[in-house]
Amino acid sequence: MNYENLQPSFIVEEITPQYAQKILEYKNSNNRLVRKANLNKLIQSINSNEWQITNQGIAFDREGNLLDGQHRLMAIVKTGKTLKMMVARNMDAKIFNVVDTGTARMASDILHIGGCSHNSKQIAAAIKVYLFYKKYPSGSWMHCLKATHNEIFACYKQNELSWNNINIFISSSYRKFAFFNKGVGIAFYKLLLDKGYSTEVIESFYTKFSQGSNLDIDDPMLSFRNQLMQKAFRNRGSSTQRFLLNCFIRLFNMNMQNIKKTRFLAPAPDLSNVLDILDPSTHERY
Secondary structure, three states: OOHHHOOOEEEEEEEOHHHHHHHHHHOOOOOOOOOHHHHHHHHHHHHOOOOOOOOOOEEEEOOOOEEEOHHHHHHHHHHOOOEEEEEEEEEOHHHHHOOOOOOOOOHHHHHHHOOOOOOHHHHHHHHHHHHHHHHOOEOOOOOOOOOOHHHHHHHHHHOHHHHHHHHHHHHHHHHHOOOOOHHHHHHHHHHHHHHOOOHHHHHHHHHHHHHOOOOOOOOHHHHHHHHHOOHHHHOOOOOHHHHHHHHHHHHHHHHHOOOOOOOOOOOOOOOOEOOOOOOHHHHOOO
16 A cells, blocks of 8 residues: 555544553554653543543554554543544654644654663753754853754764763763763763764773772862762853863863862853863873
8 A cells, every 4th residue: 555645634533441552552662751740630631521622632644653642542541431532644654753742742752762762861961962062162052042853863863872872881970970960971972982082081081080989189070079069069050061061071171181180170150162172182191
């Protein structure tokens, strides 16, 4: 069958709990993570007899796969009640990225749908920081145009294995020292790779940072770790992620140059530019 010739159809149908369960089991392979708060609101609405037929219902692509309505179907199963709702069929599969789903579809949902099964939220947050650094090296990030879901997904797919491996390593580092922003940590690791640093150099830096053992009193990393443990320090500036990324860049540059300081002086919270990472060809010392 030529699915492309199928035209979308829209009709109100009765959805039974049995039918809803069947869809969830067999036609829901490409959908987002379940949002408990959203599901609970729908369950409450149904149990309170507040459910009404609207333009928002469930939608299937041309092959019968569920594109929209996962939470509504789950609510029907949970309450055991049959409901009438709008059913859209033969929709273009691409609409999963833009369809109104009751709660806004997040970048992490798109990564999860695209195959990022481990910590999609953290990787999505990291990619946002990474793209901001690439796109807006000057000025505040407060009013910059945010990356679209498609941009974040494309960035992830370009280096899928790399993002997943970085996430695993940074998560391990975070378990040793849980006072830094994991999204920033992942993004900075990727920026260092782009700059040309080896994984050995990068992971040696992060291991030293996360373990914090045997640091000399004049190693700025010791001072930076102590400052990070203060909530007020971590929340400085209009964009805390930008501030913390600049801190990591300054610390890494000092580490590469073997600069000794008893106190780490953080960049200004709203510094006009993001900092440059030192070129490894002239500063790598491992």
